[in-house]
Amino acid sequence: MRDLFGCGRAMLMATAAVFATACGGGGGEAGGGMEQEAAGEEMASPVDMATAGGIHAMVMFEGMAPEMDAIDMASEPNCAARYTDTPMAEEVVVGGGGGLANVFVYVREGLDAGMSFPTPGGAVVMDQVGCRYVPRVVGVQAGQDLTFRNSDGLPHNINASPSENRGFNISQPVNMDTNRNFPLAEVMVPVRCDVHGWMSAYVGVLDHPFHGVTDMEGGADLGMLPPGDYVVEAWHERYGTQTASVTVTTGETAMVSFSFSEAMAANAVVPMGEPIDPHGPGAHTLAPEAH
Amino acid sequence: MRARAMVPGFVVAAAVTCAVSAPLAAQEENALGREVYDRWCASCHGYEGLGDGYAATWMLPRPRDFTQALYQIRTTPSGQLPTDDDIMRVINEGMPGTTMPGWEEELSLEERLALVDYLKSFSRFFAAGEAPEPMTFSSPTRATEEALAEGREVYELIECNRCHGADGRGDGTSSPTLVDDTGMPIYSVDLTENWYFNGGGTVEDIYQRLRTGLDGTPMPSFTDLIDAGVITDEQLWNLSHYVRSLAPEDPPGITEVIRAGLVEDAPLPEGVDDPLWESAEAFYIPMGGQIIESPRWFVPQVAGLWVRALHDGGELAVHVSWSDHSESPDSAWAGFQAQVLSAVGPEEGDMEPGPRPDGLYLQFPMEIPEGMDKPYFLMGDPLEPVYLWHWESTAGAAQEADARGLGTMAPQGDAGQSLASEAAFSAGRWAVMFRRALETGDPGDLQFRVGEPVPVGFAAWDGDNGESGSRGSISSWHYIFLQEPTPATVVVAPLIATLLTAGLGVLVVARAQRREREGAEGPDEGDA
Numbered sequence: 001m002r003d004l005f006g007c008g009r010a011m012l013m014a015t016a017a018v019f020a021t022a023c024g025g026g027g028g029e030a031g032g033g034m035e036q037e038a039a040g041e042e043m044a045s046p047v048d049m050a051t052a053g054g055i056h057a058m059v060m061f062e063g064m065a066p067e068m069d070a071i072d073m074a075s076e077p078n079c080a081a082r083y084t085d086t087p088m089a090e091e092v093v094v095g096g097g098g099g100l101a102n103v104f105v106y107v108r109e110g111l112d113a114g115m116s117f118p119t120p121g122g123a124v125v126m127d128q129v130g131c132r133y134v135p136r137v138v139g140v141q142a143g144q145d146l147t148f149r150n151s152d153g154l155p156h157n158i159n160a161s162p163s164e165n166r167g168f169n170i171s172q173p174v175n176m177d178t179n180r181n182f183p184l185a186e187v188m189v190p191v192r193c194d195v196h197g198w199m200s201a202y203v204g205v206l207d208h209p210f211h212g213v214t215d216m217e218g219g220a221d222l223g224m225l226p227p228g229d230y231v232v233e234a235w236h237e238r239y240g241t242q243t244a245s246v247t248v249t250t251g252e253t254a255m256v257s258f259s260f261s262e263a264m265a266a267n268a269v270v271p272m273g274e275p276i277d278p279h280g281p282g283a284h285t286l287a288p289e290a291h
Numbered sequence: 292m293r294a295r296a297m298v299p300g301f302v303v304a305a306a307v308t309c310a311v312s313a314p315l316a317a318q319e320e321n322a323l324g325r326e327v328y329d330r331w332c333a334s335c336h337g338y339e340g341l342g343d344g345y346a347a348t349w350m351l352p353r354p355r356d357f358t359q360a361l362y363q364i365r366t367t368p369s370g371q372l373p374t375d376d377d378i379m380r381v382i383n384e385g386m387p388g389t390t391m392p393g394w395e396e397e398l399s400l401e402e403r404l405a406l407v408d409y410l411k412s413f414s415r416f417f418a419a420g421e422a423p424e425p426m427t428f429s430s431p432t433r434a435t436e437e438a439l440a441e442g443r444e445v446y447e448l449i450e451c452n453r454c455h456g457a458d459g460r461g462d463g464t465s466s467p468t469l470v471d472d473t474g475m476p477i478y479s480v481d482l483t484e485n486w487y488f489n490g491g492g493t494v495e496d497i498y499q500r501l502r503t504g505l506d507g508t509p510m511p512s513f514t515d516l517i518d519a520g521v522i523t524d525e526q527l528w529n530l531s532h533y534v535r536s537l538a539p540e541d542p543p544g545i546t547e548v549i550r551a552g553l554v555e556d557a558p559l560p561e562g563v564d565d566p567l568w569e570s571a572e573a574f575y576i577p578m579g580g581q582i583i584e585s586p587r588w589f590v591p592q593v594a595g596l597w598v599r600a601l602h603d604g605g606e607l608a609v610h611v612s613w614s615d616h617s618e619s620p621d622s623a624w625a626g627f628q629a630q631v632l633s634a635v636g637p638e639e640g641d642m643e644p645g646p647r648p649d650g651l652y653l654q655f656p657m658e659i660p661e662g663m664d665k666p667y668f669l670m671g672d673p674l675e676p677v678y679l680w681h682w683e684s685t686a687g688a689a690q691e692a693d694a695r696g697l698g699t700m701a702p703q704g705d706a707g708q709s710l711a712s713e714a715a716f717s718a719g720r721w722a723v724m725f726r727r728a729l730e731t732g733d734p735g736d737l738q739f740r741v742g743e744p745v746p747v748g749f750a751a752w753d754g755d756n757g758e759s760g761s762r763g764s765i766s767s768w769h770y771i772f773l774q775e776p777t778p779a780t781v782v783v784a785p786l787i788a789t790l791l792t793a794g795l796g797v798l799v800v801a802r803a804q805r806r807e808r809e810g811a812e813g814p815d816e817g818d819a
Contacts (some may be wrong), residue, residue: 075464075623154448157511160370161472166416167361168370171511173449174796178515194509195453197468 044116046101047226054253055246057105059214059234060126062261064095068187071131071198072229078154079131090136091200091238099218100260102137104188104204106211107222108243110230111278117208119143123179126191126201128156128172133191133201137237139211140203145179148172156197162189163273165205185276187235202237208278234258240268302382324409327402327604340413340750342473347634350390353473355507360414363505364490366425369512372416374425378407380490388487389479390589426502426514432528434536436621440775442533445526448519449516450451451534454479454509459537460614460719467617467627476630478592480616481719485538492538498531511528543575543595547745548575549771551600551607557603559608563715563722571599575631576749578764586639590631592616592753596651596766602773607739608726609680609771611651611749617683618716619754620646621759632757643761647754648685650763651723653789654678654748655737656692665746665768669692677748678737680710680725684754687710689725691736697761707733729770729773 068089073080080087093101123145140146147156148170155173159179160249164186170178182189182205193199204211212220222232225248233243239260246256297785329338335354337343342356362373364381381477382403385393394403411417432438446452454469456462459482471477485492490500504512516522520756524531552571560567576598580591599610617624620653629644654677656666671677673758680691689712694700702708711726739745747770752763 104790137455150339154455157509159509159511166370166372167472167506169509169511170369170515171449172503173516174521176516176519176521178519194511195450195465197465197470243542283688 009107016055037066045118046268047224049224051227051250052224053225053227053248053250055107055127055210055222055223055230055232056223056253056255057103057212057214057219057232057234057247058255058257059103059105059236060099060257060259061092061094061097061100061218062098062259064262066092066262066265068092073196075153076131076196079152081244082130087132089130089132093136093216095216095218096215099216100174100236101214101216102135102212103214103216103218103220103234103236103258103260104137104139104202105214105220105226105232105256105275106139106187106204106206106220106276107278108231108233108276110227111210112226112234113279115208115226115279117141118208123147125149126203127151128193128199131156131193131199135172135213136200137188137202137213138204139213140182140205141209142185142205143181143183146203148178148180150174151213152175156193156199157195158191159194160189160191160203162186162205165189185278186273187233187276188237188272190272201225204235206276206278210278215234221244232256234260235271236269238268239264239268305526309367321405321409321412323402324405324412327398327406328489331398335390340410348634348638349630351590351634352389352471352477353634354391354473356473357410357413359472359507360411360416361507363451363507364500365503366499367423367503368514369424369506371421372420374423374725375407375411376425376570378410379403382406385490386489390491418652420707428499428502429524429528431498432448432525432532434494434532438529438532438635438643439536441526442529442531442536443563445522445530446533446582449513449522451530455482456719458718458720459483459534460616462624462719466467466721467621467624469509470630471521472707473507475634477508482534482537483560483614486542486576492535492542494531494535497534498528499533499614501527511567515816538612545577546574547769549576549598549600549747549769551602551609551773552773553556553741553773553776554603555776559603559606559609559726560724562713562722564609567601568599570608571601573597574769576769577768578749578751580764581669581697581750581765583759584761586642586761588758589766590635590756591758591764593751593764596749596751598749600771602729602739602741603721604729604741604776606726606728607655608772610722610724611653612720613722613751614719615649615716616687616719617753617755618721619649621755622646623756628755628757635757639762642757644757645758646685647752647759649754650750650752650759651684651721652679652692652700652750653725654750656746657693657735658737659740659743659745667696668748668768669697669707669765672702679736680712680727682712682723682725683716683718684695684714684721689714689723692775693735694809698756703733703735707735709733711734739773742775744772747771 017286070086097099120141124138124140125147125148126138130152149174150156153175157171159169161167164184165182168180171227185207186204187204188202191201209224210223210225214220227248229247229252231243232246233241235241242258244256246254330748333344334342337348342354343400345352360372362454364371364378375485380663383393383395385391409714452463453465454463461479461481466479469477469479501513504510517524550572576596578593578595582589593613599611600606632642632644657676662746665675666675671694676693679692680689681692689710690702691708692700692702709727714723727741746768748768749766750763752758
């Protein structure tokens with residue numbers, strides 16, 4: 001049959017196009033990004049650490065945390081046997097101090113248009129332990145390796161359903177690592193295991209490193225950024241998103257706080273596969289409740 | 292989206308987005324592709340390729356949403372776009388496990404090529420890049436006994452049974468929670484019926500699906516296992532041979548007549564596992580959803596029945612077996628059933644989720660008809676009722692019943708019951724056996740006669756798929772024919788012929804040996 005596009009370098013071109021976008025067309029880098037990367041010319045971080053400041057997010061849960069269902073692991077006795085207490089679903093995880101864990105917090109707008117960031121060399125690991133994803137929510141930079149690890153030694157599959165990127169569905173029947181990456185920014189990419197219907201996880205993909213996932217205290221560090229005004233978004237799988245404006249000043253760590261409650265679940269819009277362009281105008285006027 | 296909203300919606304959408312969207316611009320230029328698509332494809336796949344045509348809610352799995360460019364059948368790695376040839380193959384052959392038919396006979400090559408372009412134009416993924424590269428596949432190993440044995444080991448090592456079940460019938464422990472990328476419930480395929488495989492049922496097809504996965508479904512790619520050294524490529528081929536071996540060598544033909552063999556020198560089978568059944572000829576009866584009378588059923592699970600029949604001149608025994616994911620009602624499948632019932636939409640009436648049994652009936656006319664006349668195939672009608680053998684998984688023994696139309700089945704009174712039965716469920720397979728005297732003396736029963744074809748029809752229900760009443764699988768009329776005793780001459784003539792041949796053979800060999808002894812001085816064996 002005829003070949004409509006004539007040749008077969010689809011992925012290379014797609015990746016190069018992403019890179020060009022990330023480079024923002026500045027300084028004649030556009031189009032040559034892929035080759036430069038391949039040649040090993042490591043791009044330096046554009047953030048001047050002498051003037052940078054940090055962002056620390058605190059995400060709290062208001063009110064009583066909803067009771068999670070027990071996970072029925074009857075179909076996987078080998079996993080069930082690893083728990084002394086009944087394993088509970090992890091859709092909502094609230095720490096002892098009221099912090100909401102597993103919230104993906106990231107800079108959504110406000111980065112300078114010309115700014116682009118080197119792909120981190122290290123991989124982010126998403127492990128499968130006791131038939132649960134650990135961690136359940138991760139952030140990666142576009143193109144960064146994401147290692148899916150099977151520490152269970154029993155069959156899992158990793159079925160990722162992104163919208164901007166291409167998905168995949170790979171088998172991991174034994175202890176093993178498999179690397180994949182997503183070349184385009186999107187929030188979020190759902191991941192599931194079809195062997196164990198209760199297993200789900202989420203990956204946030206951004207073309208910058210300013211993101212974090214809240215711990216049991218509800219805290220997340222977003223890294224060091226150039227001074228300026230940013231829009232930060234907090235994403236939760238059950239309660240949807242909230243945004244807040246934050247101003248970064250040199251040498252300071254700006255605190256940004258969010259609070260979620262069970263009442264938000266009813267009308268929550270939980271974005272999946274939303275493309276993110278962080279080089280937006282920044283410092284939007286926002287509803288005050290998010291501050 | 293309903294049909295009435297479709298046309299204006301599409302026009303508006305096209306007007307708004309064409310100026311900026313390369314895919315839609317490509318659609319504008321592909322008038323033939325659009326014409327073919329709108330005429331033949333849009334009713335299921337939707338005018339905008341979203342898989343939401345007006346017929347979509349009757350279907351499970353749902354029609355493909357082309358905008359995400361997720362294609363099950365590819366020669367490219369998991370997550371990659373399909374090649375044009377991959378898309379063409381599905382257009383040509385259809386997806387046998389779904390409502391998607393093949394179009395090779397219906398559309399010209401030019402139309403199908405235009406259609407490939409048009410389908411691609413629904414997704415920005417195709418517009419973004421160049422043609423995807425197919426994977427390079429190795430050559431198959433030989434299907435030796437050792438290969439099949441190793442294939443079975445690999446099946447267990449990588450635990451295909453989790454979804455496909457120990458014997459490949461789709462009854463694995465993970466089966467009840469499977470969903471596809473649209474969130475719809477999806478069954479793991481029954482590996483014993485390779486003619487229903489999406490993407491083909493040959494060893495090569497199976498191997499390719501194992502390498503590529505079926506994107507959009509729970510079936511993953513196993514290519515990484517080879518790269519990581521968990522299994523070898525050869526082992527994956529052997530697994531493919533093993534999977535292929537779970538299905539018959541050839542797809543079953545559609546047989547109109549079920550021959551009930553005569554058993555003369557052994558008792559008729561007493562149960563479903565009687566070894567005598569293995570020697571009985573098996574006939575395949577294809578089944579389809581009941582879509583004639585409302586409420587109809589478009590998502591049946593019993594795709595076909597295997598039927599064996601034996602008689603001894605006094606009694607008839609019929610053995611029916613089929614693949615089923617579960618022994619309904621099975622609480623593990625309650626959630627799945629609820630999903631199926633909510634997915635099929637309200638057009639065919641409300642259906643509350645709840646425990647429902649599996650079921651089967653064989654229907655016959657009330658008496659052997661003269662000529663070709665038969666009752667209406669949906670349980671007869673008031674003028675021409677039918678006589679039935681009805682079994683349910685929760686009801687104990689099967690019962691004789693009669694019906695005068697769909698939904699009118701009524702069991703005969705206790706006094707009239709003369710049917711013996713046994714049922715067993717094992718590893719994703721139901722086996723149900725019926726046994727009855729050919730002549731019962733009950734005027735409400737059909738009386739069988741050796742040597743006369745008797746019309747027989749079938750219906751089956753999968754309770755955990757939400758089936759009951761008129762929502763189930765049905766067959767057309769077939770015939771069951773009780774073989775007559777073989778006349779003595781048929782047995783004697785071949786025997787005489789065999790003896791004669793053997794006698795002549797002995798003579799010829801003896802003469803040749805004598806001649807060899809007489810003249811065997813030189814070692815000229817090479818002439819032999």
